[in-house]
Amino acid sequence: MTLSLLRNAFSNLLGAVIPALVALGTVPLVVKGLGDASYGVYSLVTAIVGYFAVIDINVTAGSVKYIAEFNAHQDRDRINETVFFGLSVYALLGVLGGLGLFFGAHFFVTRVFSVPSALVGEAVATLKLAALGFFLGQLQSYLNSIPQSLMRYDIASRIEMVFGTGVPLLTVAVLMLGYGLFEVILLRVLTSAVNCAVLWRCIRRLLPDLAWRKPGAAIRRELLGFSAYSFLSRFATLSYAYADKLIIGALVGVTGLAYFTVASTLANRILSLTYRLSGVLFPAASALAARGEMERLRTLYLKASRYVVFINASVLVLVAVFSYQILYYWMNPQFARAGQVVLAVMALSQFIDSLTSLPSLVNDGMGHPRFSGMFALARAAFGLVVVYLGVDGWGIAGAAWGHLIASVLLTCAFLAAVHGRTVPARLGDLARQAYLPSVFGVGLVALLAAAGNRLFDGGPLDLILLVLLTMALLFAWGMLFVIEKDDKDLAWTRVKGLLSMRKTV
Structure with missing residues (x-):
């Protein structure tokens, strides 16, 4: 195994290990701060938002594959086409999913899942706020894949490490100050916006020649053709990852x-x-x-x-x-x-x-x-x-x-x-x-x-x-x-x- 591949692998791992340890370490404090029932509502909201991500047609996977190939040949024009096509797709998906979450919040909380009546109002408001987080999360997911496609996992991992560590710690701080579920989701929405801005700045440094270029028919065909089947994998994975929680929440x-x-x-x-x-x-x-x-x-x-x-x-x-x-x-x-x-x-x-x-x-x-x-x-x-x-x-x-x-x-x-x-x-x-x-x-x-x-x-x-x-x-x-x-x-x-x-x- 080459040293370059090993360095990227361990950079990618490190970007997940530290945030995971911090997140797991703060779970007891979050459960205590919210209470068992409110934490269940929090899990339900995140599961609903995660399930809505099934509309993602997984252009990310195609972008990683083709940007890696185009970068190997120093084809800047096709990289530009790929990047901006991906951004356009994920912005559209974020808008569609966010609107679905916002207008469907009351239905999900009151008609589909078993939420205590005392928590219904907060659950609906929280899910509506999470709709904005969904939009930002779609953009963040795609932006994070661009440094990875250029084999710069060190950059993507450092950003992930900072935000992945900061968000759980700030969540505990919000709860210690006496705030609740709505404010926890608000914090996550704001940090997601900052994360997108930081990723975009780093991408501009990695690709100084990055400029808007209308994606041609060949790029659209290649990306969508690859992503069509890759989408099935993502759709199935997300469905499976969140549906069990939705089933448990209902039964x-x-x-x-x-x-x-x-x-x-x-x-x-x-x-x-x-x-x-x-x-x-x-x-x-x-x-x-x-x-x-x-x-x-x-x-x-x-x-x-x-x-x-x-x-x-x-x-x-x-x-x-x-x-x-x-x-x-x-x-x-x-x-x-x-x-x-x-x-x-x-x-x-x-x-x-x-x-x-x-x-x-x-x-x-x-x-x-x-x-x-x-x-x-x-x-x-x-x-x-x-x-x-x-x-x-x-x-x-x-x-x-x-x-x-x-x-x-x-x-x-x-x-x-x-x-x-x-x-x-x-x-x-x-x-x-x-x-x-x-x-x-x-x-x-x-x-x-x-x-x-x-x-x-x-x-x-x-x-x-x-x-x-x-x-x-x-x-x-x-x-x-x-x-x-x-x-x-x-x-x-x-x-x-x-x-x-x-x-x-």
């Missing part, structure tokens, strides 16, 4: 939704961090495929899969085995009792889903979004049926098990479909080189950690020691059996170089 109520949201958000935030490591493979795969370097792409894909699978499996062990203690000390005993199963099962579901991330990125980078789009749509349709049945029969735990069933079945189908077809690697090679080095060792550590968790339940000190021991065993297995020799040698060379520089200074 269980906002308090149960609060318990599910806290647990599922934790699993999602932690296990989605490694997607930031792999996300840089999309523009890289596009560039390598354009140059015909298929063997290099295959090698890079298998090695990246090997490391990402191990990291995700290790994180899964820590989250699933210690799910009760995490919620107990992070939130409170009530959340731990209500969300323990949800956290463990959703973590496993997120791990299964993560197996499709790298294949999807390479598949799309090769120019075949049809495969990933159709499978994502099938997954969402099947998953929503299973989740609905699970919630109807077993509440929030049923929702988690529904997610897991859908993840296992559709992930296996997707991996079998793309490997050797649109992804330049055989499924057997992926299993042998990426999955097997992690499965046995991480599985054994998980069994030992689970046994230790049952035997040594003496309080926080025992828990800390057991977690540290589990992490040490996972690290040892990774160093001995997962990390390849050439990467160990490269890392050691870099360390020795840094040490020699410090001695010289």
